[in-house]
Amino acid sequence: MNRNEFRSEMIRSELEDIVGQHFVSVDESDKLVYSTDWSWMPQMWLDRGQPLPTPDYIVHPDSAEQIAEIMDIANKYRIPVVPWGGGSGTQGGALPLFGGILLDTKRMDKIIEIDEVSLKVTAQAGINGEQLEWALHEKGLMLPHYAAASRCATLGGYLAPRGTGTISTKYGKAEDMVLNMQIVLPTGEIIRTAPVPQHAAGPDWPRLFLGAEGTFGVITEATMRLDYLPEARLMRAVLFTDLSKALEAGRLIMTRRLHPFVIRLYDPESTRSQVKKVLGLDYEGAYMVMGFDGDPDIAALEEQKALAICTGLGGQDVGRAPGEAWWEHRYDFYYPPLSLHLPWMYGTTETVTTYDKIEPLYWAVKRAVEEGFPEWDIKFIAHFSHWFHWGVMCYSRFIIEEPPADAQEALQLHNRVWQAAMQAVIDNGGMINEHHGIGLKLGRYMRQQYGDAWPFMLRLKKMIDPNGIMNPGKVGFGF
Amino acid sequence: MPLENAVLTTDNCRYCLMCRHVCPVGHVTRLETLTPHGWGLLISSKQRGLIDWTDSAVDKLYTCADCGTCQSHCVTDQPLPSAIAEARAEVAELGLAPANLYSLNEAISRWGNPYAESEPDAVTGTGEVALFVGDDARYLWPDGLKAALTLLRAVGMDPVLIGAGRNSGYLPSSLGFPETARRLARANLDDLQASQATTLLTLNPGDTYAFRKLYSERLGIDFPANVAIKEVTTLLAEHLGAGTLTLRRAGGGPPHAYVDPAHTVRVADRDAAPRQLLAAVMPAPAVELFWRRERSHPAGSTSLRFANPMIAEHLTYARLGDARESGAQLLFCEDAGTLSALSSKAPRFGLTIRGLYELLAEQLV
Ligand SMILES: Cc1cc2nc3c(=O)[nH]c(=O)nc-3n(C[C@H](O)[C@H](O)[C@H](O)COP(=O)(O)OP(=O)(O)OC[C@H]3O[C@@H](n4cnc5c(N)ncnc54)[C@H](O)[C@@H]3O)c2cc1C
Ligand code: SF4
Ligand code: SF4
Numbered sequence: 001m002n003r004n005e006f007r008s009e010m011i012r013s014e015l016e017d018i019v020g021q022h023f024v025s026v027d028e029s030d031k032l033v034y035s036t037d038w039s040w041m042p043q044m045w046l047d048r049g050q051p052l053p054t055p056d057y058i059v060h061p062d063s064a065e066q067i068a069e070i071m072d073i074a075n076k077y078r079i080p081v082v083p084w085g086g087g088s089g090t091q092g093g094a095l096p097l098f099g100g101i102l103l104d105t106k107r108m109d110k111i112i113e114i115d116e117v118s119l120k121v122t123a124q125a126g127i128n129g130e131q132l133e134w135a136l137h138e139k140g141l142m143l144p145h146y147a148a149a150s151r152c153a154t155l156g157g158y159l160a161p162r163g164t165g166t167i168s169t170k171y172g173k174a175e176d177m178v179l180n181m182q183i184v185l186p187t188g189e190i191i192r193t194a195p196v197p198q199h200a201a202g203p204d205w206p207r208l209f210l211g212a213e214g215t216f217g218v219i220t221e222a223t224m225r226l227d228y229l230p231e232a233r234l235m236r237a238v239l240f241t242d243l244s245k246a247l248e249a250g251r252l253i254m255t256r257r258l259h260p261f262v263i264r265l266y267d268p269e270s271t272r273s274q275v276k277k278v279l280g281l282d283y284e285g286a287y288m289v290m291g292f293d294g295d296p297d298i299a300a301l302e303e304q305k306a307l308a309i310c311t312g313l314g315g316q317d318v319g320r321a322p323g324e325a326w327w328e329h330r331y332d333f334y335y336p337p338l339s340l341h342l343p344w345m346y347g348t349t350e351t352v353t354t355y356d357k358i359e360p361l362y363w364a365v366k367r368a369v370e371e372g373f374p375e376w377d378i379k380f381i382a383h384f385s386h387w388f389h390w391g392v393m394c395y396s397r398f399i400i401e402e403p404p405a406d407a408q409e410a411l412q413l414h415n416r417v418w419q420a421a422m423q424a425v426i427d428n429g430g431m432i433n434e435h436h437g438i439g440l441k442l443g444r445y446m447r448q449q450y451g452d453a454w455p456f457m458l459r460l461k462k463m464i465d466p467n468g469i470m471n472p473g474k475v476g477f478g479f
Numbered sequence: 480m481p482l483e484n485a486v487l488t489t490d491n492c493r494y495c496l497m498c499r500h501v502c503p504v505g506h507v508t509r510l511e512t513l514t515p516h517g518w519g520l521l522i523s524s525k526q527r528g529l530i531d532w533t534d535s536a537v538d539k540l541y542t543c544a545d546c547g548t549c550q551s552h553c554v555t556d557q558p559l560p561s562a563i564a565e566a567r568a569e570v571a572e573l574g575l576a577p578a579n580l581y582s583l584n585e586a587i588s589r590w591g592n593p594y595a596e597s598e599p600d601a602v603t604g605t606g607e608v609a610l611f612v613g614d615d616a617r618y619l620w621p622d623g624l625k626a627a628l629t630l631l632r633a634v635g636m637d638p639v640l641i642g643a644g645r646n647s648g649y650l651p652s653s654l655g656f657p658e659t660a661r662r663l664a665r666a667n668l669d670d671l672q673a674s675q676a677t678t679l680l681t682l683n684p685g686d687t688y689a690f691r692k693l694y695s696e697r698l699g700i701d702f703p704a705n706v707a708i709k710e711v712t713t714l715l716a717e718h719l720g721a722g723t724l725t726l727r728r729a730g731g732g733p734p735h736a737y738v739d740p741a742h743t744v745r746v747a748d749r750d751a752a753p754r755q756l757l758a759a760v761m762p763a764p765a766v767e768l769f770w771r772r773e774r775s776h777p778a779g780s781t782s783l784r785f786a787n788p789m790i791a792e793h794l795t796y797a798r799l800g801d802a803r804e805s806g807a808q809l810l811f812c813e814d815a816g817t818l819s820a821l822s823s824k825a826p827r828f829g830l831t832i833r834g835l836y837e838l839l840a841e842q843l844v
Contacts, residue, residue, distance in 0.1 A: 029536045336557070341491070
């Protein structure tokens with residue numbers, strides 16, 4: 001037995017002592033499956049028959065205490081710990097780039113308490129989103145983070161990359177729903193944040209863990225605010241010939257403080273392709289879906305006001321049915337073969353900015369992608385789906401249906417398209433991401449995004465994770 | 480199913496996570512490999528030369544319960560369980576399947592069932608209605624069959640029994656032995672033809688699924704178009720609604736629940752009937768389990784009990800755990816396989832298991 005094998009067996013046995021033999025795997029087929037999350041890059045390599053870096057140990061702890069002990073081992077042997085929830089992240093955030101311990105949180109899936117008075121739920125972070133939702137529905141409640149990923153993501157995975165769900169326009173991002181969290185720090189300390197987030201007892205440090213994507217520790221439990229299941233959900237679709245007018249309608253609806261739970265505005269290219277393919281609706285122009293929920297009278301009144309804004313700007317009310325079709329089939333877009341799939345090349349270059357900048361930003365990214373790569377018959381599609389009082393998120397995607405067959409060439413092209421899109425985003429005042437997170441893919445843009453603040457962020461990382469064990473290579477933090 | 484489709488399916492499923500949350504095996508193991516996406520990725524990786532069918536990879540391949548929950552939740556209806564069965568067939572052909580399965584296949588091939596060295600019963604008589612008995616009802620829970628026949632007689636039916644002691648073909652198909660499955664399927668259809676029936680009754684959704692879908696989709700065998708397939712619970716619920724079946728209400732008892740049988744998710748609109756029947760005789764409403772109806776999970780009664788008995792046991796524990804958490808103390812089901820799996824472990828959960836058909840037969844007026 002050589003030194004590495006000896007060390008490896010030591011680590012394995014120590015991990016088994018913590019979680020039990022059944023919950024540590026070094027099996028080759030398990031390693032293969034955990035070598036990719038939902039991001040394009042690793043999937044592309046595997047699709048082309050190229051093996052990927054794998055974790056050394058796949059570990060399934062069932063408590064914060066066990067994770068704390070795992071951190072001790074990782075610090076002692078200086079090996080990475082990569083949190084893994086549902087592995088549905090699109091940015092390579094859960095990839096075990098440097099091997100080490102892949103920490104699958106799915107055994108930590110208990111609902112600890114549902115409080116029907118204050119409307120909150122406390123659950124372990126590895127619980128699946130849809131299963132949590134089913135349990136809440138039994139009590140007439142919902143966690144209004146309705147991400148398309150709810151079926152595949154965990155509660156921890158909602159929070160770690162600051163996810164946004166389809167009904168965020170009224171209910172907020174996942175991070176807005178957090179009341180408090182339990183976190184295991186890279187040093188092995190188990191800490192709890194204050195019971196409620198809105199107070200004046202010091203700075204808002206718990207938010208550091210939202211968006212850290214596992215680089216600052218492991219979220220093991222969260223208390224989330226809930227809502228009653230709405231009595232009514234009114235859906236409506238409006239068709240605009242002019243995207244600019246549609247964006248203005250959205251802006252007016254939001255700034256006049258109407259409360260749509262969703263506004264989803266597809267650009268003309270998306271309307272022609274995606275909406276037609278998945279929903280079977282054959283429209284020219286920009287298809288906008290609006291939804292109002294809650295008390296039926298109030299929802300109807302708000303819908304009427306919003307509709308007046310839309311028609312005043314030239315929008316054509318196409319009725320409830322096409323809106324309801326979207327609501328009914330809103331997740332169908334993600335089922336293969338309807339979804340994006342290999343061997344295609346694709347990337348979601350989504351961004352967010354204020355209303356004054358959104359239109360130039362959209363056109364700049366579109367131009368950068370479409371005009372930068374004409375030889376690849378690149379498609380650019382976008383929709384605007386998470387609206388705030390101050391701005392809106394643009395969910396843009398590029399697709400190349402016949403990318404280079406050679407894996408390295410394909411990766412280079414992928415990087416070049418991303419570079420063009422992200423540069424256009426940054427130059428036009430956008431954020432490099434709104435809800436998928438940074439992961440591996442966008443780490444390289446963090447310095448540019450944050451400028452003078454970036455060294456401060458690097459120092460924070462060093463302070464929280466002195467040995468750099470937590471999810472190395474992600475969020476731009478390196479190893 | 481032609482191999483080409485299996486490749487398409489696993490290529491679709493390999494990176495898709497949209498049904499993982501309903502996979503019962505994924506739910507008890509928490510291991511990504513043992514989920515629809517995991518199996519898709521394993522099979523597609525084998526096709527790309529990234530893995531070999533080592534013992535451990537084969538073991539993983541044989542841990543899918545073939546319960547159909549993934550496909551029933553798939554918007555694009557990908558036949559992943561059939562693709563997994565197809566991959567198992569390839570592995571079995573190469574001599575790489577778990578050793579015990581080859582002898583099991585021989586036994587099924589010879590006797591038509593995995594339980595007894597005994598020929599299936601011959602069909603006697605003819606009639607408009609036949610009842611497929613199968614192997615589980617014959618060997619694992621014969622009282623349920625007796626009670627079902629009593630109930631059918633009470634509504635004026637005396638079906639010709641077919642396939643008594645013979646598996647539908649699901650079991651060998653699921654374990655990667657499609658030829659054996661085809662042989663059993665043909666024998667069952669021969670019985671059906673001999674009975675001259677135009678309605679085939681089934682005792683559980685697993686058999687309904689086998690006749691309605693598995694024969695044509697997996698085995699390439701057409702079920703006769705002129706024969707209607709109906710589950711006994713559906714038929715009885717219709718009679719209950721029409722007033723041609725009268726049942727007495729039972730006396731008080733502990734909180735109870737209905738356990739949806741394995742393969743429920745594979746048969747549309749079948750879950751209301753057994754609940755209606757139960758509600759007609761029980762003094763209080765049933766509590767509902769978390770994993771129920773269109774998201775119901777099987778007990779360890781599918782092909783998994785032969786392919787991976789340990790994980791199958793965990794499925795049974797999970798059903799019993801779900802029941803205990805719901806507050807139920809008494810569980811009903813009509814499916815022989817499910818009843819047998821549940822009752823073997825129920826005492827340690829402090830639960831009592833009862834056959835639904837037996838309960839209903841006792842309450843006949
Ligand atoms: C089909 C599909 C649709 C999607 N739709 C949406 C959508 O509508 N909205 C949206 O926001 N996102 C969406 N996503 C992206 C992604 O699914 C989400 O970001 C999701 O919330 C990730 O959750 P997960 O549990 O799968 O996390 P993973 O992919 O396992 O992990 C994501 C990152 O978080 C870290 N992490 C995971 N758990 C923890 C923890 N407990 N503590 C600390 N760090 C942790 C990981 O290390 C990794 O860096 C979609 C993805 C897919 C595949
Ligand atoms: S069966 Fe459907 S939902 Fe499940 S993994 Fe395959 S494509 Fe996805
Ligand atoms: S058939 Fe059942 S066990 Fe197999 S992948 Fe589908 S849901 Fe999971």
